[in-house]
Amino acid sequence: MVIAKTVDGEIGIMPQHAPVLGVLVEGGVLRVKRENEGDLVAAVHGGFISVADDEVSVLAEVAELGTEVDVAAARDALDRAQASIEANQEDADAALEAKRARARLRAAGEEV
Amino acid sequence: MGAQLRLLRRRINSVKSTAKITRAQELIASSRIVRAQQRMQAAIPYEREITRAVTGVVSNAASVDHPLTVAKENPAKAGVLIVTSDSGFAGGFNANVLREAEALRGHLEGRGLSVVPFVTGRKGVAWHSFRNREMGGSWVGFTRKPAYSDAKEIANTLIESFKDDNGIDEIHIVSTEFVSMLTQNVVVKRILPLEVEETEATESTVIPPYFEFEPTAADVLESLLPRYVESRIFTALLQSAASEEAARRRAMKSATDNANELMRVLTQQMNQARQAEITQEISEIVGGANALADAAAGKE
Numbered sequence: 001m002v003i004a005k006t007v008d009g010e011i012g013i014m015p016q017h018a019p020v021l022g023v024l025v026e027g028g029v030l031r032v033k034r035e036n037e038g039d040l041v042a043a044v045h046g047g048f049i050s051v052a053d054d055e056v057s058v059l060a061e062v063a064e065l066g067t068e069v070d071v072a073a074a075r076d077a078l079d080r081a082q083a084s085i086e087a088n089q090e091d092a093d094a095a096l097e098a099k100r101a102r103a104r105l106r107a108a109g110e111e112v
Numbered sequence: 113m114g115a116q117l118r119l120l121r122r123r124i125n126s127v128k129s130t131a132k133i134t135r136a137q138e139l140i141a142s143s144r145i146v147r148a149q150q151r152m153q154a155a156i157p158y159e160r161e162i163t164r165a166v167t168g169v170v171s172n173a174a175s176v177d178h179p180l181t182v183a184k185e186n187p188a189k190a191g192v193l194i195v196t197s198d199s200g201f202a203g204g205f206n207a208n209v210l211r212e213a214e215a216l217r218g219h220l221e222g223r224g225l226s227v228v229p230f231v232t233g234r235k236g237v238a239w240h241s242f243r244n245r246e247m248g249g250s251w252v253g254f255t256r257k258p259a260y261s262d263a264k265e266i267a268n269t270l271i272e273s274f275k276d277d278n279g280i281d282e283i284h285i286v287s288t289e290f291v292s293m294l295t296q297n298v299v300v301k302r303i304l305p306l307e308v309e310e311t312e313a314t315e316s317t318v319i320p321p322y323f324e325f326e327p328t329a330a331d332v333l334e335s336l337l338p339r340y341v342e343s344r345i346f347t348a349l350l351q352s353a354a355s356e357e358a359a360r361r362r363a364m365k366s367a368t369d370n371a372n373e374l375m376r377v378l379t380q381q382m383n384q385a386r387q388a389e390i391t392q393e394i395s396e397i398v399g400g401a402n403a404l405a406d407a408a409a410g411k412e
Binding site: 006007008011018019020021022023047048050052057059061 | 161323
């Protein structure tokens with residue numbers, strides 16, 4: 001089962017799912033539940049999910065596997081982004097940066 | 113030592129050092145091709161999937177009119193993205209691309225369009241600025257190792273101009289396609305507006321499934337198409353980078369071969385000259401000795 005977050009909300013895809021093409025949100029977490037194995041988790045920043053013929057493909061501009069996330073760096077990025085949001089409420093870049101950092105931390109299994 | 117001999121030695125030395133340089137360039141290019149090819153391979157799945165997604169949307173939602181898919185009624189300007197390299201020493205690589213771009217320009221102008229070139233690579237930019245051609249945009253410095261962000265920057269410029277009412281109405285791309293180490297072809301493609309290909313259904317044709325869209329087909333298309341253009345440009349940049357190295361390797365190999373051949377001929381000439389000099393010296397000595405002997409015989 002694949003769980004992803006599209007702009008319309010979370011979507012869960014089981015085998016035999018009808019073909020879907022969705023737009024993923026910036027700073028979302030993608031989870032692939034596998035039999036006999038642990039979940040595959042990835043932070044996905046933007047992109048698409050396409051389901052067709054029992055095949056799920058995720059096209060992302062930037063993506064990172066949870067196991068590969070540098071937790072310290074992500075937390076650092078989050079702190080910096082939050083600091084600049086506090087300084088300037090309308091800092092869209094920083095808001096986006098905070099979103100991304102949160103997604104990376106969640107993918108790595110950290111509490112945010 | 114004779115003057116001719118000295119001259120030949122000097123030439124051989126100079127050819128030898130040139131051969132060393134070209135040989136080194138050849139080896140560098142060979143090792144770079146492998147990495148360039150790997151980068152090219154790595155980008156293939158993404159492009160394939162995104163092309164499939166675009167095909168899916170367009171064939172499912174024929175009613176969706178998006179500025180990026182509809183051909184304008186009276187196209188006035190065409191943008192041509194010309195992908196060349198930053199550095200030379202690559203044989204006819206850049207000349208081939210530029211020749212093809214000129215042919216496309218002629219063709220487009222024949223249709224009554226004015227052409228705006230967008231150029232990547234120092235060689236192409238220099239070529240255009242030397243001829244005082246105005247460019248819609250130019251990018252240099254990454255042709256050996258293009259990153260996705262480079263493709264994104266180019267795509268943004270092109271799409272912005274495409275969406276602008278006074279901007280370009282078509283986007284063509286002239287680049288080099290990497291077929292194999294020995295074959296690279298210059299290809300001309302139109303990326304926007306999308307070309308709908310009516311194909312005959314064969315057994316291998318997979319009919320795109322009927323998609324549901326989240327949130328709507330128009331929204332999906334809106335964010336999908338720029339990614340598609342980026343991906344197409346990225347692929348062209350990567351292919352061009354691999355082709356550039358392959359062309360450079362070939363050019364440097366033939367330069368090294370030429371230098372070796374020249375060295376062989378010059379060495380032969382040098383040996384001949386040396387032999388001639390020795391022969392002359394011996395005959396001078398013998399002649400001298402004979403003259404001395406004759407003079408001594410005459411005294412007695």
